[in-house]
Structure formats: C-alpha cells, structure tokens
Amino acid sequence: MTDNKVALVFGASGIIGRGFLRHLDGLNDWDITSVMRNPPNFDTRAEHLPVDLTERDASLSGLKDVPQVTHVFYTAYKDYPTWEAAAEPNTEMFKNAMDGLLQNAPNLEHVQILQGAKYYGRHLGPYKTPSKEEDPRHMPPSLYFGQEDYLHELQVGQSWSWSAIRPQAVCGFSIGNPLNLTSVVAVYAAISKELGLPLRWPGKPEAFRTIYQVTDYDILGKSMIWAATTPACANESFNVTNGDVFRWEHMWDRIAEYFDMEVGPPQQINLSQMMADKESLWNDIVQKHGLAPTPFDKAANWAFGDYAFGSDWDVCMDTTKCRRAGFLDFIDTEEMFTNQFDELREAKIIP
Amino acid sequence: MPDHKVALVIGATGIIGGNMIRHLDTKDDWQVIGLSRRQPYYDSGAKFISVDLSDSVDCQAKLGELGHITHIFFAGYTDRPTWAEQDAPNLKLLANPMDVVEPIATGLRHVCLLQGTKAYGSQLGPFKSPAKEIDPRHMPPNFYYSQQDYLAEKSMKKNWSWSCMRPHAVCGYAVGIPMNLVSCIAVYATISKELGLPLRFPGSPVTYGGMFMATEAGLLSRAMEWAATTPTCADQAFNVINGDYVRIENMWPKFAEFFGLDIGPLQSINLPLMMADKGPLWDEIVKKYDLVPNAYEDMAHWPFAQYIFNNEWDMMSDATKCREFGFLEFVDTEQMFLDQFAELRENRIIP
Numbered sequence: 001m002t003d004n005k006v007a008l009v010f011g012a013s014g015i016i017g018r019g020f021l022r023h024l025d026g027l028n029d030w031d032i033t034s035v036m037r038n039p040p041n042f043d044t045r046a047e048h049l050p051v052d053l054t055e056r057d058a059s060l061s062g063l064k065d066v067p068q069v070t071h072v073f074y075t076a077y078k079d080y081p082t083w084e085a086a087a088e089p090n091t092e093m094f095k096n097a098m099d100g101l102l103q104n105a106p107n108l109e110h111v112q113i114l115q116g117a118k119y120y121g122r123h124l125g126p127y128k129t130p131s132k133e134e135d136p137r138h139m140p141p142s143l144y145f146g147q148e149d150y151l152h153e154l155q156v157g158q159s160w161s162w163s164a165i166r167p168q169a170v171c172g173f174s175i176g177n178p179l180n181l182t183s184v185v186a187v188y189a190a191i192s193k194e195l196g197l198p199l200r201w202p203g204k205p206e207a208f209r210t211i212y213q214v215t216d217y218d219i220l221g222k223s224m225i226w227a228a229t230t231p232a233c234a235n236e237s238f239n240v241t242n243g244d245v246f247r248w249e250h251m252w253d254r255i256a257e258y259f260d261m262e263v264g265p266p267q268q269i270n271l272s273q274m275m276a277d278k279e280s281l282w283n284d285i286v287q288k289h290g291l292a293p294t295p296f297d298k299a300a301n302w303a304f305g306d307y308a309f310g311s312d313w314d315v316c317m318d319t320t321k322c323r324r325a326g327f328l329d330f331i332d333t334e335e336m337f338t339n340q341f342d343e344l345r346e347a348k349i350i351p
Numbered sequence: 352m353p354d355h356k357v358a359l360v361i362g363a364t365g366i367i368g369g370n371m372i373r374h375l376d377t378k379d380d381w382q383v384i385g386l387s388r389r390q391p392y393y394d395s396g397a398k399f400i401s402v403d404l405s406d407s408v409d410c411q412a413k414l415g416e417l418g419h420i421t422h423i424f425f426a427g428y429t430d431r432p433t434w435a436e437q438d439a440p441n442l443k444l445l446a447n448p449m450d451v452v453e454p455i456a457t458g459l460r461h462v463c464l465l466q467g468t469k470a471y472g473s474q475l476g477p478f479k480s481p482a483k484e485i486d487p488r489h490m491p492p493n494f495y496y497s498q499q500d501y502l503a504e505k506s507m508k509k510n511w512s513w514s515c516m517r518p519h520a521v522c523g524y525a526v527g528i529p530m531n532l533v534s535c536i537a538v539y540a541t542i543s544k545e546l547g548l549p550l551r552f553p554g555s556p557v558t559y560g561g562m563f564m565a566t567e568a569g570l571l572s573r574a575m576e577w578a579a580t581t582p583t584c585a586d587q588a589f590n591v592i593n594g595d596y597v598r599i600e601n602m603w604p605k606f607a608e609f610f611g612l613d614i615g616p617l618q619s620i621n622l623p624l625m626m627a628d629k630g631p632l633w634d635e636i637v638k639k640y641d642l643v644p645n646a647y648e649d650m651a652h653w654p655f656a657q658y659i660f661n662n663e664w665d666m667m668s669d670a671t672k673c674r675e676f677g678f679l680e681f682v683d684t685e686q687m688f689l690d691q692f693a694e695l696r697e698n699r700i701i702p
Contacts, residue, residue: 129598130595130597245669314562320594320595320682324681330675332675
C-alpha cells in the first residue's frame with residue numbers, strides 16, 4: 001500500500017500523543033512512526049524511533065532518515081517548574097525536531113502543532129472568553145508562540161502546510177498517564193469513598209460555579225486528522241472542544257451519582273499536599289478491590305487537579321470556526337466522563 | 352414525487368413566523384398558509400388569512416377550510432404585563448386555531464411550538480445554565496408549559512406529533528417588529544451618533560460582561576423544518592441557538608466600528624424612559640439620510656432592549672441535544688449582528 005499517508009507523531013507518551021496513536025492505530029490508510037525517548041509501554045502498531053529532542057545533535061542525526069513522512073503531529077512537551085520557564089526549552093525541542101526532519105522530507109504535506117487554551121492566557125488569570133482563534137496573544141513568553149512562530153517561518157514558500165489545534169483539558173482513558181482530569185476525579189472519588197467521606201468539591205469555591213469545558217481525546221484525535229488532511233484547513237488554527245460548556249457544580253452531582261456517593265458541600269483543599277500521604281491507602285484500595293496495580297504517582301496528577309479546579313474565572317473557547325470549516329464531531333461532557341469512568345472500571349484501574 | 356406538505360404558520364408577521372414563511376417559500380415541497388392579524392410586510396407565494404387568534408368565533412369563521420394542512424408551526428404571542436396574566440390568553444392563542452383545524456386536518460403530522468429560554472426561568476433570575484432540555488421546570492405559571500402540555504395531551508393516540516423549539520433572542524429580517532435586538536441596537540447607535548455621542552453600552556455592567564447567546568432566524572427556520580419532518584424529533588424539545596456564546600463587551604467594539612463611532616465607557620440608562628422623547632429625532636434622521644420611512648415605535652421596543660441588557664446572569668442553554676439528533680448548523684453570533692446591521696443599511700432602514 002504505497003498510497004498510505006505516513007504520520008510522524010512526536011511525544012506519543014503524553015495523553016494527547018498517546019490518545020492520538022490509539023486513534024491512528026485504527027486507520028488503515030496511515031502508517032505510523034512515533035518519536036519518543038523510551039519505547040512505548042502500550043500496544044501500538046507504530047514504529048518506534050527513539051530520539052531525545054532536548055539533544056540537538058541527536059535530533060539531527062536521529063531524524064534524517066524518515067523521508068517517507070507525509071504528516072507530522074507534534075505533541076511533545078517537557079515540563080518545567082513554570083509555564084514561562086518551559087517556553088524556551090520547548091521551543092528549542094520543536095526546532096530540533098523540525099530541523100532534523102526537514103533535512104530529508106521530500107514527501108512532507110503537513111505539520112501540525114498542538115496548543116491549548118493557555119494560548120489565550122487561560123492560566124494567567126481572568127481573560128477574554130469565549131476565546132477566538134484570532135484573539136491577540138497575551139504577553140510572551142509562551143512555548144506555543146515560540147513554536148508557532150518558528151513553524152510559520154519555516155513554511156514560507158514551501159509546498160507543505162501547517163495547522164494548530166487548541167483543545168482544553170484533554171480527557172481520556174489512560175493508564176499511567178496521570179495528567180488527565182478523568183483520572184484525577186476518579187481517584188479522588190475512590191479515596192474519598194474509601195475514607196467514608198462524601199464527594200466534596202476540592203477546588204476554589206468560585207471555580208465550582210464558573211464555566212468550564214474539556215476535550216475528549218477521541219474528538220481531539222478526529223479533529224487532528226481532519227485538520228491535517230483537509231485542504232481548507234491549511235495554515236489555520238482551530239479551537240477543538242466537546243462542543244458544550246458546563247459548571248462543575250452541575251457535573252459534580254452526576255459524578256457523585258456514578259460513584260454512588262453523597263455530594264458534600266465544597267471543601268477547598270490543596271490536593272497536592274492533602275494527597276501526599278495517601279499512597280498506602282491507595283495500595284490498600286488496589287488490594288481490597290482486586291485492581292490492576294497502578295503506582296499512586298501514576299494514578300493521578302494532583303497538581304494538575306489543583307490547577308484545573310482553581311480557575312475562579314470562566315474558561316471557555318469558541319468553536320464556531322471548526323464547525324463552519326466542517327468539523328462537526330461533539331460529545332456531551334457528562335456522557336464523556338461516564339464513558340471514561342466505565343473504561344477505567346473495566347480495566348480495573350478504579351473500584 | 353416529492354412528499355407534498357402544507358404548512359400552517361401561525362404568527363406570520365412576527366420575526367420567527369415571517370422568516371419561516373420566507374424559508375418555506377424556497378422549498379418546492381411546501382405549500383404555505385400564514386395566519387396573522389396584520390398584512391405581511393414581505394413578498395411571498397404563501398396564502399395569508401387575517402384572523403384574530405384570541406377570538407374563537409373568528410377562528411371558526413376563517414379557518415374551517417384548512418383540512419389539507421399537514422404541519423403547524425406556532426409562533427404566535429400576545430403580550431401582557433405579567434407572566435401570570437400571559438398564561439391563559441397565550442394558551443387560547445394556540446387552542447383556538449387548533450380546536451378548529453385539528454379535527455378536520457386528517458393528514459396532520461406535526462405541530463411545532465415555539466418557546467424560548469424562558470422555559471428554564473431565564474426571565475426570573477439566576478437559573479441553572481447552560482440549561483438542558485431535561486432540566487426540571489420552574490414554578491408555574493409559564494404559558495410555554497401550558498401550551499406544551501396542551502399539545503402533549505391533545506396528540507395522544509393521534510397520528511401527529513409535536514416538538515418545542517427553544518431559541519434565544521431571535522435575530523433576523525423583519526419590518527415593523529420592534530422586539531428585535533438587531534434593530535434596537537442599530538437605532539440606539541444611530542441616535543447616539545446623531546447626538547455626537549460615543550457608543551456606550553446602556554445596560555448593566557454585569558450584563559455587559561456576562562454570557563449571552565442568540566439564534567439567527569434563518570437557522571431557526573431550518574431547525575423548525577428539520578424537527579417537524581424528522582421522525583426521531585417527535586414529542587421532543589430542543590434548544591436551538593447559534594452554537595456559540597458571546598459577551599456583549601467583546602462585540603461592542605465591533606459594533607462601534609460598524610457604525611463609525613468611538614466606543615464610550617459604559618453608561619447605564621433606563622432605555623424606555625431615555626428614548627421616549629427621541630421620536631422626532633428619528634424622523635429627522637430618516638429625512639436627513641433619505642431612509643425608508645419607518646415609525647420610531649416600529650423600529651425599537653425599548654422595554655425589550657432594557658430587559659435583554661439588564662439580565663445580570665449568564666444566559667446560556669446547551670445545544671448538544673439537537674446536535675445529537677442531527678441538526679448541525681452553526682452561526683457566528685458576532686458576524687450575524689454585523690451582517691444584519693449591513694442588511695438594514697442596504698435596505699435604507701438605517702443610515
């Protein structure tokens with residue numbers, strides 16, 4: 001099958017890259033190569049190319065022999081103590097990836113970068129919502145800006161095109177990938193239940209009532225393929241979310257119902273601190289309920305929970321642009337959480 | 352042979368009914384009959400019957416020949432000072448024509464009832480938003496409930512089904528329909544400009560920054576046809592909105608730009624009081640700019656604008672249900688306002 005498109009997926013160990021590989025795995029007209037430092041710890045038909053993007057020389061030599069690549073999906077991200085500190089090194093990683101690849105990429109058609117609501121300053125404080133793709137940038141630095149500017153610069157005069165996809169709080173079933181609200185909520189509920197506590201909102205009281213939205217990783221995967229292969233999407237950015245918005249105060253009732261718990265009044269806690277001593281309790285839960293053993297630090301990322309539950313301002317993007325360009329997939333967010341909790345249960349990750 | 356359908360549009364000169372008739376006019380498989388007290392302000396191939404719907408005797412006299420209709424679209428409305436006082440007269444507005452037509456229209460398939468976000472108590476005070484169709488009703492009375500219950504009961508064991516459409520702030524082509532946000536804003540801006548004032552938001556600061564949504568009349572017409580002819584929509588209610596949420600504070604600068612005005616800081620005023628003496632000024636504007644003469648009171652219904660601009664809570668309903676049932680149209684609300692202002696200008700309704 002020589003007509004196949006060939007995807008090169010950077011950062012396939014993160015929730016986005018991994019969810020995307022799962023999506024690509026099911027598409028017969030794609031061949032897949034994944035670029036990660038370590039081999040994948042999950043089943044995939046992707047070929048593995050071990051490259052450490054933080055090393056420039058290694059990147060240049062590691063990426064010079066993939067001339068068959070037609071589509072690049074860049075989802076790599078390296079964490080730093082602050083988002084500002086992450087900007088420069090993550091931009092350098094992207095440059096290493098692109099410079100390495102472009103040494104020998106005669107078949108290249110498209111390069112896609114993954115961004116997010118932080119593009120609009122969602123993490124900084126109250127900001128303009130619903131955010132639209134054409135809204136002006138916030139004060140730099142941001143790794144999104146650095147990567148995007150470099151990509152724009154590279155693409156001038158080239159036959160290939162780019163796109164940028166901006167999801168918000170990507171949610172999916174994942175094992176050992178704790179940067180995921182579904183896991184945070186599910187493990188928080190399991191621990192509360194084991195302690196005989198009601199399900200209490202642990203975030204800022206105002207964040208319980210503000211507007212929020214998330215992106216299901218299947219929706220995201222479909223949108224990534226769509227934007228990368230639809231000519232009208234060339235050189236455009238798209239917000240991609242489930243399509244609805246919600247308030248946690250309403251979602252919380254449904255979540256409590258799912259886990260067969262009472263809803264308690266909000267009780268703000270710092271999850272990172274409060275969960276620090278719960279490892280042995282988690283291990284007890286795993287044993288008691290015959291779960292597949294997941295190390296506590298891989299079960300949920302509490303700092304991410306503190307961040308996601310701490311926005312006492314509305315967090316929401318406008319998705320009209322992708323709808324009008326033809327991407328019409330959506331999911332009811334309540335249904336998404338329920339489906340993903342079901343998956344976690346079936347895989348015996350949670351009781 | 353196309354499936355021939357005969358529509359009875361009740362409330363043919365309102366913004367919803369008028370746009371529905373104009374929409375069905377473009378379809379070969381629809382024959383249209385419109386009911387209203389006034390003569391229509393638009394060209395149409397429809398047959399119009401002038402009838403006082405609040406008068407059961409008049410309905411009996413004039414609607415007895417409508418045995419061939421297959422679909423009813425009910426967009427009638429009669430205003431009363433209080434919600435409680437609106438209940439009985441609005442129920443009669445639906446029941447009077449139904450009681451005449453339903454027994455003789457043996458081929459009746461569907462009755463589509465127009466409601467709105469007030470079905471969720473949006474007019475009462477802060478309410479649960481985004482509102483979903485399954486949310487419990489507010490404390491009655493609400494003539495939407497009375498009308499819906501009437502249809503649900505009357506359709507039992509019959510061959511016809513019903514649906515409820517719940518749009519918000521319907522915006523579209525209309526003449527002499529002052530309860531229309533587009534023309535209210537256009538007239539307010541025109542008068543501000545003539546007085547040498549900047550464009551100041553005249554409502555509450557909270558509303559200026561709050562979430563708002565709207566429904567473009569063309570989109571609503573297509574949704575009404577869809578719901579009335581899609582079997583799975585039988586006996587269902589649907590929120591029908593453009594699909595995005597907006598804040599007036601984000602759109603206001605674009606409005607000012609359109610009208611060639613500076614944007615001023617917000618100045619809350621009581622529109623019905625403040626605009627009461629501007630009739631002569633409007634007439635001067637009409638003369639000065641050689642506009643199509645429209646009476647001031649037909650251009651803007653200030654209590655309506657006052658209401659819209661002073662709801663100090665997020666105005667949001669969730670549109671996922673109609674998407675799940677297959678209605679996948681989207682409109683950019685900001686662009687909708689700008690397009691409709693431009694249409695008013697092209698038709699020489701405003702300078």
